[in-house]
Amino acid sequence: MAEHVYIEDIADHVGETVTIKGWLYNMRSSGKLHFLELRDGTGFMQGVMFKGDVDEELFDKTNYLRQETSIIVTGTVKEDERAPFIPFEMGISDIEVVAEPTQEYPVTHKEHGVAFLMENRHLWMRTPRQVAIMKVRHEIIKAIRGFFDDRKFQLVDAPIFTPAAVEGTTTLFETEYFSQKAYLTQSGQLYMEAGAMAFGKVYCFGPTFRAEKSKTRRHLTEFWMVEPEVAYMELDEDMDLAEAFVQHIVSHVLEHCKDELETLERDTAPLEKIAQPFPRISYDEAVEIIKENGGDIEYGADFGAPDETILGEHFDTPVMVHRYPADIKAFYMRKDPNDETKALCVDVIAPEGYGEIIGGGEREWDVEKLEKSIEEHNLPMEAFEWYLDVRRYGSVPHAGFGLGLERTVAWMCGLHHVRETIPFPRMMDKIIP
Incomplete structure (x- = not known):
């Protein structure tokens, strides 16, 4: 099993296969690629899943993950200055879903009013x-x-x-x-x-x-x-x-x-x-x-x-x-x-x-x-x-x-x-x- 590391320490693990335990903050897909924004409480980073690197069932299931699904992600860390949040990203080889949200997450990636945000x-x-x-x-x-x-x-x-x-x-x-x-x-x-x-x-x-x-x-x-x-x-x-x-x-x-x-x-x-x-x-x-x-x-x-x-x-x-x-x-x-x-x-x-x-x-x-x-x-x-x-x-x-x-x-x-x-x-x- 790959070593569990925190995102705040990810710079120390370039070239290694590691596991991050956290949540899906956001995701977008582009053909044969899924870009997953991950968070674990210590930081945020991007994970990239190539269709050819994982089995087809996992790739397809990943496409339907909801925001704030709790997941355990395994992959190889590499440097990438273009990556969001930090200049590192993970090439994802496996995802384990721990729990899926029971309904749509209310604080979505759009503008919300202060009153709504304070209620949540x-x-x-x-x-x-x-x-x-x-x-x-x-x-x-x-x-x-x-x-x-x-x-x-x-x-x-x-x-x-x-x-x-x-x-x-x-x-x-x-x-x-x-x-x-x-x-x-x-x-x-x-x-x-x-x-x-x-x-x-x-x-x-x-x-x-x-x-x-x-x-x-x-x-x-x-x-x-x-x-x-x-x-x-x-x-x-x-x-x-x-x-x-x-x-x-x-x-x-x-x-x-x-x-x-x-x-x-x-x-x-x-x-x-x-x-x-x-x-x-x-x-x-x-x-x-x-x-x-x-x-x-x-x-x-x-x-x-x-x-x-x-x-x-x-x-x-x-x-x-x-x-x-x-x-x-x-x-x-x-x-x-x-x-x-x-x-x-x-x-x-x-x-x-x-x-x-x-x-x-x-x-x-x-x-x-x-x-x-x-x-x-x-x-x-x-x-x-x-x-x-x-x-x-x-x-x-x-x-x-x-x-x-x-x-x-x-x-x-x-x-x-x-x-x-x-x-x-x-x-x-x-x-x-």
Whole structure:
């Protein structure tokens, strides 16, 4: 029996007779030739069946194979620069049908509307474009973990059930938790602050949930965030860390995702321009840039998607906007001692109109100031007693940030909407499949 190999490794088997176990992605016939497009989860490649190389019954049966028939294909690998997908193809000598579709496959090789594709997301994922996006996502996750692991950050997993809000209370998903109410986490940050006091520098990486009633191309109700937190770190060092982190992700994708970016027809020139240091501007400076470029923003307001787009298009690299008005930031943000109307915070806004990908800053480490802030935000003090303990016992300056994975994937891939960046997106109107 021929050796079973994966398509991603096919270049190592030129001239050998091998077996691929996968599915029929597409097929066309031309007289005495069948051209089969094969996929096995690791890649796509073409197989060619010549009528004279196989028995007549097999050749005829192959002509009637349906899209997504699961098959085991045996043949000899050869190089061919003209072949689709990759510059290799297989000369097929045998096909074993494992299972035939019970009906016509719905996601055919024609144009489909987005609504239809989203209803069939579990099948749409099999196409080359979607496979490429998921592979880029996978590499970004590897880059994220590698960055923090190499810098000896401790991974600390944050809980998904929480007793209270981290951000605004209007974006919480509430659930019954035995005899009390609980909420799906908006962020692991508060727990990372406790972790930083135990390990010095930590990060969590997991799903977070926001019940924002938003249908923009940048929003999901369930998304993944990586959140580092470091003891004895202040805002400038926090910005240094965020800058190095983003640069690392971009460099990793450019190095490891060339084929996927080509499949996606992503123009990599804007990514190749990205280099440290990134521009750092204050909120006040950002407001002026927005107004000068036709934006309609009132001073003191948080940035909306149009404002972020203007800023992102104004710079060739990510731009870091720091010191927003304290009134529009979360209760835990430390105020600037030189101007208490401002928070010691930073947002990183991606170029090309992809919006905010990082939000972070210094945390208030004075227990009395934090208690006052919790009261001013009308939050239940009892739910934050454990959080206040972090300040009661050896409080230190500390800072961190959160990066949204899906927005970062959208930016790297050049996608219009974040719904394509996660295997099974959750939005206001989408919970199936």
